[in-house]
Amino acid sequence: MTSAPVVTHGLTKRFHGGQVAVDAVDLEVPAGSVFGFLGPNGSGKTTTIRMLLGLIAPTSGEVELLGEPMPKAHLRVLPRVGALVEGPAFYPFWTGQANLLRFDAADRTADPKTRKARAGEALERVGLSNAAGKKVRAYSLGMRQRLAIAVALMQRRELLVLDEPTNGLDPQGTREVRHLIQELASDGTTVFTSTHLLAEVEQVCTHAAVMSRGKLLRQSTVEDLRAELRPRLVVRTPDAGTAAETLQGLGVTDLKTSGETVEGDPGELPIEKFAAALVAADVRIHGFGLERPSLEDAFVALTGEGFDVAE
Amino acid sequence: MSPNEATAEPTEALVAGQRPSAGRHTLALFLSELRLVFGRARTQVGLGVLAAVPLLIGIAVRIAGSDSGAEGFIGQIAGNGLFLIVASLGLSLPFFLPTAVTVISGESLAGEASLGTLRNLLTAPAGRSRLLAAKMVALAIFCLAATMTIWISGLIVGFILFPVGDVLLLSGSTVSLGEGLLRALGIAVVISLSLLGLAGIGLFVSSLTSTPLAAMAATFGTFIVLGILTAIPQLHAIHPWLLIYRWQSFADLLRDPPYWHEIGRNLLLQGGYLVVFYAAAWARITSRDIT
Numbered sequence: 001m002t003s004a005p006v007v008t009h010g011l012t013k014r015f016h017g018g019q020v021a022v023d024a025v026d027l028e029v030p031a032g033s034v035f036g037f038l039g040p041n042g043s044g045k046t047t048t049i050r051m052l053l054g055l056i057a058p059t060s061g062e063v064e065l066l067g068e069p070m071p072k073a074h075l076r077v078l079p080r081v082g083a084l085v086e087g088p089a090f091y092p093f094w095t096g097q098a099n100l101l102r103f104d105a106a107d108r109t110a111d112p113k114t115r116k117a118r119a120g121e122a123l124e125r126v127g128l129s130n131a132a133g134k135k136v137r138a139y140s141l142g143m144r145q146r147l148a149i150a151v152a153l154m155q156r157r158e159l160l161v162l163d164e165p166t167n168g169l170d171p172q173g174t175r176e177v178r179h180l181i182q183e184l185a186s187d188g189t190t191v192f193t194s195t196h197l198l199a200e201v202e203q204v205c206t207h208a209a210v211m212s213r214g215k216l217l218r219q220s221t222v223e224d225l226r227a228e229l230r231p232r233l234v235v236r237t238p239d240a241g242t243a244a245e246t247l248q249g250l251g252v253t254d255l256k257t258s259g260e261t262v263e264g265d266p267g268e269l270p271i272e273k274f275a276a277a278l279v280a281a282d283v284r285i286h287g288f289g290l291e292r293p294s295l296e297d298a299f300v301a302l303t304g305e306g307f308d309v310a311e
Numbered sequence: 312m313s314p315n316e317a318t319a320e321p322t323e324a325l326v327a328g329q330r331p332s333a334g335r336h337t338l339a340l341f342l343s344e345l346r347l348v349f350g351r352a353r354t355q356v357g358l359g360v361l362a363a364v365p366l367l368i369g370i371a372v373r374i375a376g377s378d379s380g381a382e383g384f385i386g387q388i389a390g391n392g393l394f395l396i397v398a399s400l401g402l403s404l405p406f407f408l409p410t411a412v413t414v415i416s417g418e419s420l421a422g423e424a425s426l427g428t429l430r431n432l433l434t435a436p437a438g439r440s441r442l443l444a445a446k447m448v449a450l451a452i453f454c455l456a457a458t459m460t461i462w463i464s465g466l467i468v469g470f471i472l473f474p475v476g477d478v479l480l481l482s483g484s485t486v487s488l489g490e491g492l493l494r495a496l497g498i499a500v501v502i503s504l505s506l507l508g509l510a511g512i513g514l515f516v517s518s519l520t521s522t523p524l525a526a527m528a529a530t531f532g533t534f535i536v537l538g539i540l541t542a543i544p545q546l547h548a549i550h551p552w553l554l555i556y557r558w559q560s561f562a563d564l565l566r567d568p569p570y571w572h573e574i575g576r577n578l579l580l581q582g583g584y585l586v587v588f589y590a591a592a593w594a595r596i597t598s599r600d601i602t
Contacts, residue, residue, distance in 0.1 A: 053434050056600035078436035085434065086602075089427025093351065102347070103428075105339040106435035106442070112339055151431060 003067045004028045005159045005190045006035075006052060011061035013047050021047040023214040024061065029192050029207070034185045036201035036222070037194040038299070039211030045194040046086050048211070049163050052192075053083055066158060079109040082152030082160040087167065088144035092137035096128055096147050099136055104154045122150040127176065141168035149177065160184060162193040166200060178204045198299060210302055217302045226293060228301075233266040233274060236287030246281045250274060266290070340437055344449040348415060349456070357411045358460045364407060365399040365465035369472045392469030393478055393488065396495045397565070399465045400458060400502055404558055408457055409534050412506050415453050416513025417527030419446045420596065424521035429601055439597045447514055447589060454506040458499040466492070484567040494564050501561045501574055508554045508584030509534060515592040518599070551576075554584055 006029035013022040022044040029035045039045050050056045052063055054071030063070040065077045090099045100119040104110045110118075123132045126146040136144065145168050152160055165181070166174040181204050185191050195201060201208050201222060209219035218225065233252060237243050243262045244255055250273065255264040266274065275288055293301075348354055372388045372395075384398035420443075423429040432442055469475065478491030486494070513530040520526050537554050540546055550556045557577035563570035 050600075050602070054436075055430060055433060056602065057598070074436050075438055078434055081434070083434040085430050087427070089431055091347070091426060091428060102343050103431045103435050105336075105343040106432045106437035108336045108339065108438075108441075110336065110339070112336055 003031075003064070005031055005066050006161075006192055007064040008048075008052070009062045011048065011051060011063060012059045013044075013051060013056065014059040020214050022051065022058075025211075025214075025216045027209060027216065027219065029190060031190055032185070032188060033207045034181060034191045034205045035193070036205035036208040037192060037211065038196070038198065038201050038208050039194075040196055043211040044214040045211055046163055049085055049161055049194060052161060053078070053081070053085060055085065079107050079155070080158045082155070082157040082162075084148045084152055084162045084165060086163050088141075088148035090136040090139075090144060090147065093135060095133050095135055096123065096139065096143075096150075097132040099147065100150060100154060103151050107155075110155060118154050119150075122153040123147075125153055125180065126150045142170055142173050145169055146173070146177075149180070157189055160189055160191045160193075162191065164195055165193055166195070166197070210299060212302070230265055231290040231292050232263050233271070234261065234263040234287070234289060234291045235274075235278065235283075235285065236261050237278075237283050237285055239283045242281055243278055243283045246277050246283065247274065250277055260286070263291075337441070340441060341445045341448055344445040345452060348449045348453055353418075354415065354453070357414065358457065361403060361407060361411065361457055361460045362464040364403050364461060365395050365468045368399055368402065369395050369468040373472050387479070388469070388473060390474070391478060391491075392471075392473030392475045393466075393491050393495060395469030395473065396462055396465030396492075397498060397562075399461050400495075400498055401559075401562070403461055404502055404505070404561075405538075408454075408502070408506055409509055410531070411457050412450070412454060412509050413513055413527050413531045413534065416450050416510045417517050417530050418523045419450060419514055420517040420592075421520050421523040421526040422517075424601070425523055433601055440593065443514075443518075443589075443593055443596050447510070450510045450514060451503075451507060454503040454510060455500070457506075458503040462496060462499040465495075480565050480567045481562065482566045486567070494569070497564045497569075498561045501564065501578070502558075504578055505558050505561070505581055508581040508588075511585040511588035511592075512554075515588040515595070518592040518595040552580070554580070556580075 006027055008025055008027040011022055011025040011027070012020065014020050025044075025048060027048075037045055037048070047056070051058050052065060052070065054063075054074040057071070065073075066080055068077050070077060090096075091102070094102070097116075097119055100122060101115055104115050104119065105112070120129070120132070123129050126149050128143060128146050128150060131139065131143060136147065139147065145165070149162070149165060152162070160181075162181075166177050169177060178200065181191050181193065185206075193200075193205070205222050207220065208222050208225055210217045210225075233247070235243050235247070238260055240257050240260055240262050244257050247262065247264060248255060250269060251267050252264040252274070253267065255262065271290060275285070278285055278288075368385070369388070369392075372385065376389065384394050384401055387394040388398055420429070423432065433439065437445075475488060477485045477487055478494075479485050509530070512533055513526070516529045516533070517523070517526040520529075534555075541550060541553050541556050557573055557580065560573035560577045563573055
């Protein structure tokens with residue numbers, strides 16, 4: 001398959017109140033990528049995902065999943081897509097296994113003969129085998145989250161669309177889910193995962209898109225996103241004052257001193273020149289180097305805002 | 312989607328779907344739906360209450376004895392236990408059965424919406440039209456199960472507590488016990504069909520909201536209003552169009568020969584209500600934003 005598994009053109013959702021939740025979003029998710037859909041709560045991620053899956057109708061714009069138009073082709077497309085939308089939802093009065101069987105039965109392409117076996121495998125994969133016979137009412141939020149992922153894993157999928165898959169998981173569970181995502185991706189499944197956690201994108205994603213207030217600000221590889229920011233020269237020293245003067249003399253701009261740390265934009269000079277100059281000025285150096293900006297910095301640079309809830 | 316999108320053909324992506332069995336297991340959702348409705352404690356308790364109706368009536372009649380002066384089907388129970396079935400069905404029709412149908416139908420879509428499971432079903436993908444069909448079929452089967460519960464319970468209790476024998480019909484002639492049971496079975500089926508209009512209303516109301524209780528209340532409210540309208544003589548002009556106006560026609564099955572005219576008009580009316588409200592529910596569910 002040559003086309004991108006997820007493509008949107010001018011995707012827009014305006015709610016009845018007139019509020020524009022998603023504003024002319026053009027997404028293109030490359031095949032085989034782990035695509036981080038990044039943005040603060042309320043930035044339109046879940047609304048976008050609902051439109052991708054045909055749960056809500058766009059006000060305008062188009063969605064293509066696996067090369068076919070949505071929602072028109074949803075009966076053909078969605079069996080090949082595993083989805084977790086907006087938190088886990090189950091029948092609390094049924095066991096985890098019974099819940100899996102029900103959602104699998106809703107897909108008419110799913111083979112009833114292998115249903116139980118596939119449910120068992122999916123539960124095993126998310127570490128819920130021991131809780132398979134327990135009613136979901138007794139599950140913790142983390143267990144429900146795993147069960148929701150198990151629903152997506154009931155079949156071999158070409159695309160996984162996961163909305164905040166690590167939400168509510170403890171650190172161990174979070175690590176396991178990220179590992180699972182990487183494992184699935186290495187099998188060739190394209191993973192589209194939304195998150196408000198930058199660390200998550202840095203750890204598992206090959207590509208990222210940044211949403212803010214309904215608009216798509218950027219999409220690129222995670223590498224490119226970070227590379228856009230110039231690395232910063234960081235010096236740790238008890239002689240911060242002298243160091244700052246010395247660096248300023250060499251043309252370092254945007255200097256900031258806080259306690260024993262001096263940092264700034266090194267410009268075009270090779271880094272060893274700074275080290276030599278600092279030593280020559282008798283600055284005691286405890287730490288010295290270029291720091292690559294984090295994705296969080298990239299995000300702040302893009303949106304001009306912190307990672308709080310967008311109004 | 313713009314109209315020219317409609318020309319997009321199923322591309323090689325479909326071929327790459329590697330699911331040779333696509334489209335073969337349509338029934339699975341319907342079976343799963345039945346499991347959902349009948350597996351719930353709420354449904355089982357409801358059916359238990361319906362099963363208790365013949366027991367209560369039977370015990371009451373047994374205690375009161377045959378000279379209680381009761382009229383209608385109840386008056387005949389002491390003489391022939393088979394009438395316990397008919398009396399129980401008749402007495403459940405104005406309240407117990409509609410209540411049960413209201414609860415189950417109100418829950419059907421609103422319950423899934425409130426749990427959030429509607430999202431999972433639609434992304435499975437169940438298909439909105441097929442899901443609605445599965446809900447309606449399960450509702451219809453519930454209606455039948457409800458009346459059959461009374462029929463079976465009435466049969467057991469009636470045969471234990473009272474003498475049984477040939478059945479005296481409304482028109483004065485007598486038929487064998489076997490034919491009497493068959494006619495009582497016909498009554499159960501006619502009554503369950505009589506509930507379909509209400510089930511259709513409940514399904515539609517349930518498609519409007521994400522709060523099952525609100526759907527149940529609205530459906531039951533509608534039922535009460537229809538009952539009040541039916542009881543106001545000045546409104547006789549609209550009576551033939553009211554859902555419950557011909558509900559009592561089931562008794563015509565106890566004439567010789569059975570008098571089909573009223574039953575037929577009742578079933579036609581039920582069918583009309585069902586079609587209208589099912590279509591409305593379909594229009595709603597296929598266009599609704601699922602959140």
